[in-house]
Amino acid sequence: MKSKLLEQIKEIAPKLLSIEDLWTNRDQHYHTFLSLGFPDDKVEQWRQTPINDQLNKPLYYVTDNSPKQIERLDDYFSCPIENFEKYLFLIHNGAPLYSDQVIFKDPNTGMIAGSLRHAFLLFPDIFNKYFDNIADPAYNGFVALNMSLASNGFFLYVPSGVKVKLPVQLINYSKGDDNPFIQSRNLIILDDNAEITFLQCDDTHMSVDNSFYNILTEFYIGKGATLYHYKLQNKSNNSSLINTMFFTLNESSNLHSLSLTYNGGFIRNETIINMDAPEANAKIYGLGLIDRQQIIENLAFINHNAKNCTSYQTFKNIIDEEGRGLFNGHIKVMPGAQKTSAYQLTRNILLTDEARIFVKPFLEIYADDVKCSHGSSIGKLDDEALYYLMQRGICEKNAKLLLMYAFTNDIVAEIHISDLKKQTIGMINRRLKGELSACDQCILGCTKFEIPELDFSDF
């Protein structure tokens, strides 16, 4: 079946590669894909990943990525965070949706956001400077496939010195029952000293049988620029998502990236950060709540190529039922990257004896004047802490909740948008209680959001 998908791709490729008003180099990347193929468990980084199971599902390659106009974006899909003002952008099965303009340029700030393909056509100067320069097609087959055949996605440009007040929210959504295999490619550019908050949400509609999303995002963070990046993932149990993100960090730039994975059949987030200039800082956080037969994987590769850079990683997972988690952190400090500080921490709680976790916290260091450390722990809820709480009249169920809550707290504390934080607290609370039920739009039913009875937000 996997070869069936490959056959489909081979059949479609000539047509997609011959699209004229599109960026170049696609042929070259396609050859890279053909030589790499899809990764399998013979490859070290994919050894614990049942990727074949995902690719063996019946899937149909979606070729039409051209933007579609609809009346109101909010009607189509809304994931309301209360009082949350934002610029909203939607991608449906790989095709950007718009109500007014397919690509939008803010007259006041000069910020450009919208369809990637239109950015290529309308803003070639900016586009060509960054596009294809950040991601590495040889990284794996999925990246090469995306770079060769993806023909649309999201584009965001923040000009030099501009601090955008409102967050930009991008929702990647799949709907329909035709087992889509979707590719989408994003390019996010922050020019020197710019600042923005970018929310990337991945959702699927309940009715989707199988879906496979292969998303590639390239981030360029200019000198002194700051990016707050949030990734919220609520996908259905039979969806698959490969989310690969390449970041280039320039001098004194800051990256603050946080991913929250509430639900998803198979989700693999790969974060590759290249710190090419001194004084760059990156903080990466991840929280996964995994149950049923879900598989959630987080991989973070941080390349310290210049001196005086710092990186922090904290990844946490709570794994219930037959869930499987994977964390692979890799800090690489190149020769000459002196005065590097790099920290990596992963903590995991397993709740059943069917749950499983793989952890690979790697350090690869070629410079001596560095401070690098990693820590990892895997375990159950602390019996003594449980006992302490129960002794004080809290029932076992609530005591467990409280402890799991506390466990997630240091990730939630890193959310700097207060409305999002409040919503996240509620979501986690409900998610841990197992109360999240399906609503018509998104499997998490967050539209029925209420303040939960047990509110530990002040802890």
Next chain:
Amino acid sequence: MQDDNFDWIKEQEYEYGFETPIEVEVFPKGINEDIIRRLSSIKGEPDFMLEFRLKAFEYWKNMIPPTWGHLKFDPIDFQDISYYAAPKKLKSNEIDPELLETFEKLGVPLEEREILAGVAVDAIFDSVSVKTTFREELDKLGIIFCPISEAIRNHPELIKKYLGTVVSPYDNFYAALNSAVFSDGSFVYIPKGVKCPVELSSYFRINTQNIGQFERTLIIADEESYVSYLEGCTAPMRDENQLHAAVVELIALDNAEIKYSTVQNWYPGDKEGKGGIYNMVTKRGICKGKNSKISWTQVETGSAITWKYPSCILSGDNSIGEFYSVAVTNNYQQADTGTKMIHIGKNTRSTIISKGISAGYSQNSYRGLVKITKNALNSRNYTQCDSLLLTDHCGAHTWPYIDVANDESIVEHEATTSKISEDQLFYCNQRGISTEEAIRLIVNGYTREVISKLPMEFAVEAQKLLSLSLENGIG
């Protein structure tokens, strides 16, 4: 400032680099079925052993050398190695005085003085065991301590039962090769309820040019027994690389304990990275019985390439696995070493303490696996692996793998990488301690947790070795 401080590190000399001029019988280079048959017949082995070897060889022919290690070296030509070399005079049951002198020079007592040292030694020179001391004393307790070739002839039932059960002949490339061509090594059997009163020890020496050393060690600790085993090794200085591919198997039955200590000081190559031993070793122990314990302690200072992962399979309930390691690399040495702890039984515990020190242009990696299977309820692992970097050309890497499949176990892992901080040096300097002395002090403190696990005689040796590896002329 950095380089000034550490220049002297590069100037150290390898103390054991001499060669013993002795007549040896050497097999022609290359490996094939005839070589294996000839080796087996020289050793007077029973048929089952030859079969074991040939099967392993058949399997090995279709294998490819592993490349996943963080190691860079030219592929080894396995037909360019001679697989057997033995001192000629040995046949007459007399030890060449030249040989005795060699071991004397290496500090390994084979004569009367051994009684004072209190260590029973099995000395292995190239492919054969030269002498095993203390035999009579041990016989009285029922302890079998002899060269493995002798055990194959005299105790075939034990060999049949245990050889290849922990490290299968098909386990990996080098284990398969070893299974096909191993020539000697030590065999230890501790009977039920016996606590071995002396330290058992084997000393490995590669002397002849162009040979590979393939020794095999098998230690069986029967119920309620205890043994502490030490291993040391050296080789002459040569420009060519030599291969050492050993297999060590430990078996601990109910309530038994095995303590295995290694001080590995093979020739590491010269300052330009020329020559040195390729040390490709498979070491694995199984805690078969309940409440059993296996403890690995290693001080790795030699070898151009080290590829070695002493592991524990904790299959008995309540069993304990330990791994304490100090790995020092200097000049162009490369080490990829660590451990595997496979938890299968309930309430199993393991501890991993690994300390890496890299200097010069060397690369030092820790690679480890902690696997908690579904039924290993209430298991516990603690891992700490620290790296110390002494120059800005070297590398220190950590590759831990953790795989947990039940909710009642706790696994913790910690690692740090840093250099000796200028504050620490400054503090010592300020108190009148020279930089050289200060580094020694800090390295001593850093490795102490591991060195303290070594038996006393070895601890002194190891301390000395560490000083030698990192210092210049401190007497």
